Amino acid sequence: MDLNSQVPSGPIEKKWDQHRFEMKLVNPSNKRKHTILVVGSGLAGASAAASLAELGYNVKCFCYQDSPRRAHSIAAQGGINAAKNYPNDGDSISRLFYDTVKGGDFRSREANVYRLAQISVNIIDQCVAQGVPFAREYGGLLDNRSFGGAQVSRTFYARGQTGQQLLLGAYQALERQIHLRKVQMFPRTEMLDLIVIDGKARGITARNLVTGTIESFVGDAVVLATGGYGNVFYLSTNAKNSNATAIWRAYKRGAAFANPCYTQIHPTCIPVSGHYQSKLTLMSESLRNDGRIWVPLKKGDPRPPNEIPRQERDYFLERKYPSFGNLVPRDVASRNAKQICDEGRGVGPTGQSVYLDFAEALERLGEETIREKYGNLFEMYERITAENPYKVPMRIYPAIHYTMGGLWVDYNLMSTIPGLFVAGEANFSDHGANRLGASALMQGLADGYFIIPYTLGNYLASTKLEKVTAEDPRCKQTEDGVSALTHQLLSINGQRPADSFHQELGKVLWEDCGMARSEAGLKRALRKIPEIREEFWKDLRVIGANEELNQELEKAGRVADYMDLAELICRDALERAESCGCHFREEFQTPEGEAKRNDSDFCYVAAWEFKGRGQPPALHKEALHFENVHLTQRSYK
Numbered sequence: 001m002d003l004n005s006q007v008p009s010g011p012i013e014k015k016w017d018q019h020r021f022e023m024k025l026v027n028p029s030n031k032r033k034h035t036i037l038v039v040g041s042g043l044a045g046a047s048a049a050a051s052l053a054e055l056g057y058n059v060k061c062f063c064y065q066d067s068p069r070r071a072h073s074i075a076a077q078g079g080i081n082a083a084k085n086y087p088n089d090g091d092s093i094s095r096l097f098y099d100t101v102k103g104g105d106f107r108s109r110e111a112n113v114y115r116l117a118q119i120s121v122n123i124i125d126q127c128v129a130q131g132v133p134f135a136r137e138y139g140g141l142l143d144n145r146s147f148g149g150a151q152v153s154r155t156f157y158a159r160g161q162t163g164q165q166l167l168l169g170a171y172q173a174l175e176r177q178i179h180l181r182k183v184q185m186f187p188r189t190e191m192l193d194l195i196v197i198d199g200k201a202r203g204i205t206a207r208n209l210v211t212g213t214i215e216s217f218v219g220d221a222v223v224l225a226t227g228g229y230g231n232v233f234y235l236s237t238n239a240k241n242s243n244a245t246a247i248w249r250a251y252k253r254g255a256a257f258a259n260p261c262y263t264q265i266h267p268t269c270i271p272v273s274g275h276y277q278s279k280l281t282l283m284s285e286s287l288r289n290d291g292r293i294w295v296p297l298k299k300g301d302p303r304p305p306n307e308i309p310r311q312e313r314d315y316f317l318e319r320k321y322p323s324f325g326n327l328v329p330r331d332v333a334s335r336n337a338k339q340i341c342d343e344g345r346g347v348g349p350t351g352q353s354v355y356l357d358f359a360e361a362l363e364r365l366g367e368e369t370i371r372e373k374y375g376n377l378f379e380m381y382e383r384i385t386a387e388n389p390y391k392v393p394m395r396i397y398p399a400i401h402y403t404m405g406g407l408w409v410d411y412n413l414m415s416t417i418p419g420l421f422v423a424g425e426a427n428f429s430d431h432g433a434n435r436l437g438a439s440a441l442m443q444g445l446a447d448g449y450f451i452i453p454y455t456l457g458n459y460l461a462s463t464k465l466e467k468v469t470a471e472d473p474r475c476k477q478t479e480d481g482v483s484a485l486t487h488q489l490l491s492i493n494g495q496r497p498a499d500s501f502h503q504e505l506g507k508v509l510w511e512d513c514g515m516a517r518s519e520a521g522l523k524r525a526l527r528k529i530p531e532i533r534e535e536f537w538k539d540l541r542v543i544g545a546n547e548e549l550n551q552e553l554e555k556a557g558r559v560a561d562y563m564d565l566a567e568l569i570c571r572d573a574l575e576r577a578e579s580c581g582c583h584f585r586e587e588f589q590t591p592e593g594e595a596k597r598n599d600s601d602f603c604y605v606a607a608w609e610f611k612g613r614g615q616p617p618a619l620h621k622e623a624l625h626f627e628n629v630h631l632t633q634r635s636y637k
Contacts, residue, residue, distance in 0.1 A: 001609050008111070012627070036219055045223070046071070062189045074161075075237070082123060091153075097113055097114045104404070122449075132158065135156075135158060145286060147289075149328070151324070160284050199417070202468050204217055205478045212548055214483055227425045229244035230242070232566055232569070233506045235400070244561055250417070254609075258406065260608065261517075272397070292318070298312065299343070305347070317336060356394040358393070370390075409429055421459075434581030512570070516585075522574040533563040595634070
């Protein structure tokens with residue numbers, strides 16, 4: 001398998017501009033002859049589809065929701081980073097680049113991250129022009145706030161609903177192209193396989209979720225923008241329908257899967273309240289700007305939080321990391337919250353939470369200011385917990401949130417299958433072993449608005465493509481495979497629903513491959529997962545039929561993929577005998593309990609190749625080279 005990253009030569013600050021100049025172009029009249037399939041209509045998908053259509057390509061865009069407005073990008077509440085340095089506090093493209101490489105614990109590709117920092121300044125201008133209502137200061141200038149992993153204020157925001165407002169901007173751009181008939185939208189449609197012809201991605205096979213019709217769609221290139229795979233853990237902050245099927249089926253067609261064990265735990269989530277829960281709710285990291293995290297100094301302190309004097313509280317992040325305090329990166333904050341709770345100093349009914357307290361900020365700024373900045377988040381918290389965070393501290397605990405792993409892509413965002421491009425969270429590209437806050441929106445929009453429109457055109461201009469139709473026998477063969485799997489799931493006729501298997505699998509992953517991993521735990525998981533999978537294929541029960549709206553069938557197909565993906569996640573975590581970012585192997589830590597990397601043996605991207613059912617996948621390594629940021633022990637003290 002070829003892992004040529006296609007990173008251009010030359011100084012890092014000139015790579016992208018020089019690369020764009022050297023790319024081949026498709027002239028306007030020829031663009032009208034090309035059809036591009038975009039799977040997913042969140043920030044990355046909607047921005048890519050709108051931009052490609054604006055250039056003149058014919059675009060078919062697919063989403064399983066009834067409208068692109070329901071994409072999970074709306075859940076990214078806190079903000080979007082950009083190196084504009086409006087507050088004049090020392091930010092720059094170089095500093096954003098450095099913070100992101102360091103935040104990813106030196107496990108990302110330097111050239112990609114620098115390009116992301118460069119493009120970040122253009123994203124804000126693009127979104128303002130679209131009418132995104134970013135928060136503004138009294139004088140009318142765009143406001144900024146700080147986020148974890150940075151000592152400058154570079155995060156642009158729209159109250160506590162930034163993702164929603166950015167998505168509406170991209171959605172309006174997409175709808176404009178739909179009106180102009182340059183984009184054909186296919187809602188309530190789920191991709192179930194990738195069509196590869198002569199070694200190139202030429203289409204997808206999808207199921208109409210309302211009628212059950214299985215159909216093939218062909219084009220000249222495919223863009224996957226289908227989000228992450230955090231729901232493999234069952235309890236996560238993701239929408240329940242967020243899934244890994246599109247990228248997993250592409251992996252089985254030959255696309256390398258990179259760094260699957262890099263799964264991020266977010267520190268500010270509403271704690272688990274009972275076994276009946278099917279998902280968790282994220283409270284934006286932006287709350288850590290003004291909220292202070294603490295627990296009682298005394299184990300099992302029964303007093304209400306407002307009755308515990310400040311001298312009897314442990315503001316543990318401020319104590320351990322004085323330079324960053326409550327704004328340490330997510331992996332650091334999450335591990336410390338877990339450690340505190342493991343010591344028996346957690347709060348709440350289960351003891352599995354810590355306080356996020358706004359009393360001091362309310363006293364300093366006033367309730368009106370806090371309500372302007374975070375009001376919808378406070379309201380959401382009160383609706384879920386029946387506790388008023390203006391009066392008592394929030395209770396938070398870490399939960400699975402984002403996945404840094406995904407399909408391997410080169411500098412052009414193309415996978416190991418020519419013609420298959422991957423954007424946003426579905427690729428592994430920019431975040432290394434840990435994602436800093438407010439960088440997911442930045443990456444999704446950078447990929448969709450400013451990278452794929454260039455690199456996809458270069459692919460089309462330099463590739464000879466034969467004419468293919470949906471009636472091609474190779475398309476029909478893919479349809480037959482999807483139909484056979486659907487029939488198999490429906491015909492098992494066992495006793496257990498897909499959700500019960502998913503819950504069992506998620507518990508194994510959380511306990512043995514969650515915030516902390518160990519060799520013994522990972523080996524235990526790798527013994528247990530095949531047992532759950534075997535039981536799944538014997539005792540699954542899917543009610544209903546294919547030729548109808550059938551959410552149980554949808555879930556069954558996704559859980560079948562999760563079984564295999566979970567095994568790859570644990571295999572990757574076991575192979576990586578070091579700690580880095582969110583991948584914390586208990587055997588590899590500093591005396592202070594921080595992640596201890598092994599750069600001499602593991603400074604690479606792990607890219608896994610599917611070798612067939614029942615066969616172990618092959619590991620390929622893309623070496624990472626750091627010429628602009630020195631490899632050092634990551635410290636936020």
